[in-house]
Amino acid sequence: MSEFDPIPFSRRHIGPAEESRRAMLKELGCPSLEEFIDGVVPARIRTSRPLAIGEGRSEEDVIAALAAIVANNRLFRSFIGMGYHDTITPAVIVRNVLENPGWYTAYTPYQAEVAQGRLEALLNYQTMVTDLTGMDIANASLLDESTAAAEAMAMFHAIKGHPAGGLFFVSDECHPQNIEVVRTRARPLEIRVVVGPCDSFEFSEDVFGALVQYPATDGAIRDYRPFCDRAHAAGALVVCAADLMSLLLLVPPAEFGADAAVGSTQRFGVPLGYGGPHAAFFATRDAHKRHMPGRIIGVSVDAQGNRALRMALQTREQHIRREKATSNVCTAQVLLAVMAGMFAVYHGPQGLRAMAVRLHGFARRLSDGARAFGHGVVHDDFFDTVRISPKKGSLPAILRAASAALMNFRAFPDGTLGIALDELTDRKEVLHILGVLAGGGTVPNEETLGPDTRGVARPLRRTSPYLTHEVFSRYHSETGMLRYLHGLESKDLALNVSMIPLGSCTMKLTATSEMIPVTWPALGKLHPFAPPEQAAGYNEMFAELSSWLAEITGFPAVSLQPNAGAQGEFTGLLVIRAWHESRNEGHRRVCLIPASAHGTNPASAVMAGMQVVVVRCDEAGNIDVGDLERKAQEHAGALAALMVTYPSTHGVFEESIRDICRVVHANGGQVYMDGANMNAQVGLCRPEELGADVCHLNLHKTFCIPHGGGGPGMGPIAVAGHLAPFLPGHPALGAGGPRAIGPVSAAPWGSASILAISWTYIALMGGPGLKEATEIAILNANYMAQRLAGHYPILYRGAGGRVAHEFIVDLRRFKESAGVEAEDVAKRLMDYGFHAPTVSFPVAGTLMIEPTESESKEELDRFCEAMIAIRGEIREIEEGTADRTLNVLKNAPHTASAVASDTWAMPYGREKAAFPTPYVRAHKFWPAVGRVNNAYGDRNLVCTCPPVEEYAEV
DSSP states (O other): TTTTTTOOOOHSSSSOOOHHHHHHHHHHHOOOOHHHHHHHOOGGSOOSOOSSSOOOOHHHHHHHHHHHHHHTTTEEOOOOOOOOOOOOOOHHIIIIITHHHHHHHHOOSSSGGHHHHHHHHHHHHHHHHHHHOOOEEEEBBBBHHHHHHHHHHHHHHHTTOOOOOOOOEEESSSSSHHHHHHHHHHHTTOOOOEEETTOOOOOOOTTTEEEEEOTTSBBOOOHHHHHHHHHHHTTEEEEEEEEETGGGGGGGGHOOOOOOEEEEETTTTTTGGGOOOOEEEEEOOOOGGGGGSEEEEEEBBBBOEEEEEEEOHHHHHHHHHHGGOOOOOOOOHHHHHHHHHHHHHHHHHHHHHHHHHHHHHHHHHHHHHHHHHOEEEEEEEEEEEEEEOOOOOOOHHHHHHHTTTTEEOETTTOOOEEEETTTOOOOHHHHHHHHHHHHHOOOOTTTTOOOOOOOSGGGGGGGGGOOOOHHHHOOOOOOOOHHHHHHHHBBBOOOTTTTOOOOOOOOOOOOOOHHGGOHHHHHHOOOSOOOGGGGGGHHHHHHHHHHHHHHHHHHHHEEOOOSHHHHHHHHHHHHHHHHHHHTTTTTEEEEETTTOTTTTTHHHHTTTTEEEEEBBTTSSSOOOOOHHHHHHHTTTTEEEEEEEEEEEETOOOOOTHHHHHHHHHHHHHHEEEGGGGGGGGTTTHHHHTTSEEEEETTTTTOOOOOOOOOOOOOOOOEEEGGGGGGGGBTTTBSOOOTTTTOOOSSTSSSSSGGHHHHHHHHHHHHHHHHHHHHHHHHHHHHHHHHTTTTTSSSSOOOTTSSOOOOOOEEHHHHHHHHHOHHHHHHHHHHTTOOOOOSSSOOOOTEEEOOSSSSSSSSHHHHHHHHHHHHHHHHHHHTTTSSSSSSTTTTTOOOOOOHTTTTTOOOSSSSHHOOOSSSSHSSSSOOOOSSSSSEEEEEEEOSOOOOOOOGGTTT
């Protein structure tokens, strides 16, 4: 590169400059980066060819290129409904949440003391959901409405203790995608799904649950009280998939007898995005809280007795329960849940109700107008969706007129039309729709189209209050909302504060230029079930991104549908299972999983109807190949798959990976590779060349979709050619071939809009930049391991004494020598201005550190110096100069209020507590609360916004 060339984007993305790289390589005793990588990544696993992706491009060029691509999308006004509605995201939420790295680069709030802002926002969300559904408890969001419905089915199955099988009833008035995703989830569990009309369904003893839609997919409002009574009399449970906006006017599900409520919060200010990302809600009765999937935010207290929030009931997490987990869900849609919750905070109960009343009134006027033009209206009771039976012979003309007016209606197979209104609808738009329906007739003018005050029919009309907590009534001015959002953001440690060195989670830079397209209307305003010809820009982006991911993995086929990493695992296993069944080997159900695997692996295997057999790891952290061979041979007649993470969860490149794959193939199985650690593979090796048959890719890790405080994520899968015919299809657009498995997500391409982030990242980096990023990620990890090795044991290393892109620091010996545990070190790091690395995974009592390629040498050194200083604090305890219980580690983190208090009873000074390094004195991030009491929170479970007075005397 000459001095006249522009600086390539890779120099912006990758932290260490050339001088820093040379210094790190010198520390490691290597003369060059190439020689260093040759010593880390075994030659026998290196790829045979470089990435054929082209050179990286400038930010300006890439943004312009993507803008030209998505300009090919045609933005019709979509009145299709089916759970998706256009909405207005308040500008204050767009600028201060969606576009704000303080919100979108934060991590899952496992370290509650530095996540109080996100936790409060999620508590608002949970309160909103419980209030509107009438249920006792809600989680902090799921992936989409369809998968939430499938999770409810699985929860009911577990609650009822039903043996394999059983029957689950689904109303034929549910959204088609809900029906099909439930079928996909039920099939491997051998649950029989019966779809039909509610009124005529007869419950029997083998029916454990049922799903209904409220309002129905065609807009009809049903009174489900008799149905729920019949279900309960037969011992079955009922889940209601509900439109949250309608619940402002309709009797909530809990009041008519539902046992759980699910749905989407998309229309609460979250763009359509051609299907996502959107936060699904899941609420249920208190009796079922310990079976509920996903994350729950609860209220507890900190060490000083102050109110503090945290993730409740964490023993349900998959890394603890593994194959006994109630679900494989390990993420949420936090960023989108925050937006939806803040939509309710900003508008308040009166504003939301006015929105719903206005919407329902326009639907009434549309219904009246349709009748006036001689059309039939199928249902008298509806909320915002009118199903019209066009008068004889008029349907073709209506569809032509709608297309000419850039409108999409929903066409039912029987020749009727569905028209779903939304927040953007006004009088003028109702008149335009009536003009399409008029067929030449006279359309009323805007002045005569007055408000409709009839409201919802009385038996279904809501009378119970909602959103009564003060948070929903305080921030209706933009000044108030701006300050509230900023106040919450200031309580959170995100990547705009310091590095987040989480092993296995790859908290790398999400560049601002990669986020810019997310708010473009050309991406955000497209309905997922709009005619495919209106999505030409999306289709071009999908095709190019898929080709790049295929080139990176070596596999010929890619599905972009799974919208989370764990869902990618589940999908990959279903594809393997379908392939076995196509060969008349459906009896193959054994899944081998190393003891070191991510907890979602065994949970996903059980969801896919497989039997988990654990394979041992040796003392170096590698898969015990001998144990693998024995178990593969023992189960040869039933072996379906091996799930393997590469590099391993222990942070090393296992040289035996090709032999491992051969053993599995020789015994009839397929190899599923968990792509969580792809950040150490891209450009250096390819899963297909290693012998894998399928892998999923965490786009929110390796490919820069931000973690968003715990979501969104994307988990597409890439597969070998023989598995390609089985990739998931989707009924809405006829996607997928005849052998495709059913859909795993509500929308055909999952959370489509955020795929633009990964497209932009790959286009910016190009093949050489992607390879360089991998090399520097490995260099950064080894440099840190080298610096810390003289102070802490490094648990696992590869054959050459190196680690991969992450490494494990062993703290177990300090429990005996100083009474210090991994959690104490994690909390003390907060006083140094850092989020903790991954705690006690994959080995209890350890920290797993992954710096990524984005962090500079200066930041790596700052973290290492903090860890070295903490080792000195541990030594003070070991030597007796610091008390074993009253010390800076056991009392960490230290809040501003504690340090500034008039009373200070600690045997160490305030400066030692709060300002352990000069850097922290100049750039102090204060934890919002002291150490949170997790046990108190689980004993006194509160998962909605409580009055502050309840905590005045804790």
